[in-house]
Amino acid sequence: MRVFYEEMKEKLQSILVKNGFDEKRAEESAKNFADSSLDGVYSHGYQRFPRVIAYIQKGYIDVNAVPEKITGFGAVERWDGHLGMGNLNAKMAMQRAVELAAQLGIGMVAMSNTNHWMRGGAYGWQAAEAGCIGICWTNTCPNMPAWGAIDGRIGNNPFVLAVPDQNGEHVVVDTAMAQYSYGKLSVCRQNGEKLPYPGGYDEEGSLTCDPAAIEKTRRVVPIGYWKGSGLSIVLDLIGGILTLGRTVTKVGQECESEYGLTQVFIAIRPEVLNQDPDKAQEILNETLKDIQASIPEKEGHTVRYPGQGTLIRRRENLKNGIPVNEEIWKKICEL
Numbered sequence: 503m504r505v506f507y508e509e510m511k512e513k514l515q516s517i518l519v520k521n522g523f524d525e526k527r528a529e530e531s532a533k534n535f536a537d538s539s540l541d542g543v544y545s546h547g548y549q550r551f552p553r554v555i556a557y558i559q560k561g562y563i564d565v566n567a568v569p570e571k572i573t574g575f576g577a578v579e580r581w582d583g584h585l586g587m588g589n590l591n592a593k594m595a596m597q598r599a600v601e602l603a604a605q606l607g608i609g610m611v612a613m614s615n616t617n618h619w620m621r622g623g624a625y626g627w628q629a630a631e632a633g634c635i636g637i638c639w640t641n642t643c644p645n646m647p648a649w650g651a652i653d654g655r656i657g658n659n660p661f662v663l664a665v666p667d668q669n670g671e672h673v674v675v676d677t678a679m680a681q682y683s684y685g686k687l688s689v690c691r692q693n694g695e696k697l698p699y700p701g702g703y704d705e706e707g708s709l710t711c712d713p714a715a716i717e718k719t720r721r722v723v724p725i726g727y728w729k730g731s732g733l734s735i736v737l738d739l740i741g742g743i744l745t746l747g748r749t750v751t752k753v754g755q756e757c758e759s760e761y762g763l764t765q766v767f768i769a770i771r772p773e774v775l776n777q778d779p780d781k782a783q784e785i786l787n788e789t790l791k792d793i794q795a796s797i798p799e800k801e802g803h804t805v806r807y808p809g810q811g812t813l814i815r816r817r818e819n820l821k822n823g824i825p826v827n828e829e830i831w832k833k834i835c836e837l
Contacts, residue, residue, distance in 0.1 A: 503825070503826055503827075503828045503831065504822060504823030504824060504825050504826065505823055505824050505826050505831065506823045506824070507536055507540050507819070507820060507823075507824060510535075510536045510539060510548060510824060510826075511529075511532050511533055511535075511536040512532075513834065513835065514531075514532035514535050514536060514548070514551060514834070515528045515529050515531075515532035516528075517551075517555065517834070517837045518531055518532055518565075520837075521555060521558050521559070521565065522558070522565040522566070523565050523587075527565075527587070527590060530590060530593070531587055531589055531590055534589040534590075534593070534620060534621075534624060535547050535548055535550075535551055535589070535620065536548070536824075537624065538620060538621040538623075538624060539819075539824045539826075540815075540816055540819050540820060540824055541621075541623075541812045541815055541816050541819075542811070542812065542815035542816075542819065543621045543623065543676075543812075544689060544824075544825075544826075544827075545683065545685025545686055545688060545689045546620045546621035546622075546683075546685050547620070547621065548824070548826060548830070548831070548834065549685070549688070549689065549827065549830055550618075550620060550685065551834055552830070552833055552834060552837065554618075554620075555837055557617070557759070557761065560759075562585065562617070562758075562759060562761040563585060563586070563587055563588070563617050563761070564584060564585045564586055565586075565587065566586075567583070567584035567585055567586035567587075568584070568586055568594075569581045569582065569583050569584065569586060569591050569594055569595065569613060569616070570582050570584060576606065577602050577603075577605075577606040577607075577608050577609050577610060578609075578610045578611075578612070578744075579598065579602070579609075579610070579611050579612070580611075580612050580613075580614075580744065580745055580746075581595065581598075581611055581612070581613045581614075582613070582614055582615050583613050583614065583615045583616030583617070583765075584615060585615060585616070585617060585761065585762065586616065586617065587617065588616055588617030588618045588619045588620060588763075589619055589620045589624070591613060591616045591617065591619070591765075592613075592616070592619035592620075592622075592624075592625050592638075592640075592765060592767070593624075593625065593628065595611040595613050595625075595765065595767045596611070596625040596628050596629055596636065596638065596767045596769065597628070598611050598767075599611045599629070599634075599767045599768060599769035600628075600629060600632045600634055600769045602769070603634050603769040603770060603771045604771065607770070607771050607774035607775075608768070608769070608770045608771070608774075609768070609769045610766065610767065610768045610769075611766075611767045612741065612744035612745045612764075612765075612766050612767075613745065613747075613764070613765050613766075613767070614745035614746065614747025614748065614764050615747055615748070615762055615763075615764075616762075616763050616764070616765055617761050617762075617763060618640075618760055618761070618763065619640055619765060621676070622638065622639070622640060622660040622661075622662045622676050623662055623664075623674055623676030623812075625638050625662060625767060626638065626662040626663065626664030626672075626674045626675075626676060627664065627672060627674055629664050629666075629769050630664040630665065630666040630667070630672035630673075630674065631666075631670070631672070632666075632769070633666050633771065633772075633773075634666060634769040634770055634771055634772075635663075635664065635665055635666065635769070635770040635771075635772060636662065636663070636664035636767075636768070636769055636770075637662065637663055637664075637766075637767075637768040637769075637770075638661075638662045638765065638766060638767045638768065639659060639660060639661040639662065639737050639741070639765065639766055640659065640660055640741075640763055640764070640765040640766075641657045641659050641737070641738045641741055641742075641748075641749065641750050641753065641763055641764050641765075642657035642658055642659055642660075642750060642753070642760055642763065643657065643750070643753050643754055643757070643759065643760040644656065644657060644750050644751070644753070644754040645657055645658055645680075645684065645720060645722070645760075646658045646679065646680050646720075646722050646724060646731075646734065647721055647722075648731050648734075648735070649724060649727055649728040649730075649731035649732075650728075652703075652707075652721060654720055654721075655750070655751070655754070656679075656731065656734045656735055656738065656750055657679070657734060657738060657750040657753075658678040658679045658680035658683060658684070658722060658724075658734065659678070659679045659733075659734045659737045659738055659750070660676065660677065660678045660679070660683070661675075661677055661678075661679065661733070661737060662674070662675065662676050662677075663675045664809075665786065666772075667783070667786060668779070668783045671809070671810070671813060672809055673786070673790070673807055673808055673809050674808055674809040674812065675808040675809075677725065678725075679724055679725055679730045679731075679733055679734040679737070680701070680702075680722040680723065680724060680725065680730070681699065681700075681701045681702070681722065681723045681724070681725055681730075682697060682701040682702075682713075682716075682722065684717070684722070686713075687701065687702075687713040687716055687717050687722075688713070688717070690713040691713040691714045691717065692827055692830075695713075696711045696712065696713075697711040697712075697713055698711070699711070700723065701713070701716055701722060701723055702715075702716030702719065702721050702722040702723050703716070703719055703721040703723075704716070704718075704719060705718065705719055709723070738750050738764075740766065741764040741765065741766050742764055744766060745764050745766075747762075747763075747764040748762050748763065748764055749764070790807045793805060793807055794806070794807065
């Protein structure tokens with residue numbers, strides 16, 4: 503089953519309005535969900551939407567809340583998200599970082615007390631569209647064991663890096679600190695698919711490619727094993743220190759679910775140090791061309807740079823409609 507982009511956006515917008523959003527904010531938030539789905543990130547697009555509505559109804563998300571600047575110095579600012587809609591708070595934070603970068607070459611917004619930002623890569627693309635290098639990350643609830651542990655006390659803390667391209671074919675890495683996000687595990691389970699590589703442990707303590715078994719134990723594997731575990735901890739600490747907001751530990755202790763999070767958004771304008779944008783583009787083109795000329799592991803396959811697959815899926819889904827899980831889409835239509 504496929505649903506065209508505008509139909510999806512309008513349906514999600516109407517549901518958000520029914521749940522207390524004004525039309526403008528509902529459209530902006532719905533566009534984020536639809537854009538993520540259009541780009542093939544279904545787990546953090548339409549598939550996450552029912553959970554967001556449940557969070558609104560439970561009071562975890564304040565539909566009227568907007569972020570507030572607490573303090574700032576030069577290119578850095580600290581904001582309180584007031585438990586507002588996560589994707590709206592995140593978009594505003596990256597926009598403010600871009601504005602600071604336009605004035606000062608670099609801008610950083612550290613935000614506490616916000617909500618799940620949905621697809622983190624959206625804010626990398628946002629920065630790149632504004633001509634900026636983008637860096638951002640969020641913490642989560644305790645959903646991943648530290649390396650050498652079996653109980654979850656750290657987060658899979660998604661991390662995003664983006665490099666702008668003059669032609670709009672930006673290079674964007676959007677990765678959780680776990681080998682697979684829980685959203686990806688859910689999608690694979692729903693589709694009856696095994697993971698291509700082991701993503702966590704089953705109840706016997708063995709590495710497995712079975713997404714359902716990993717969801718049951720919640721023992722996901724950090725990327726790079728101890729390296730991903732270390733990165734997760736440090737990203738969480740940096741966010742906590744910059745905002746004085748909740749670390750993963752505090753989210754687990756103080757919140758009933760995954761809300762009240764801490765996020766950091768950084769934008770950098772390359773031309774501040776480089777007065778030759780064509781030379782920068784030449785470096786980007788030369789590097790990506792060399793990577794794409796790699797000998798593929800499997801015959802008939804191609805080697806892509808980060809973000810290239812997104813552009814391909816975006817064009818396909820815009821033309822043919824966004825593939826949806828019929829059960830989940832029916833649930834959305836009944837909200």
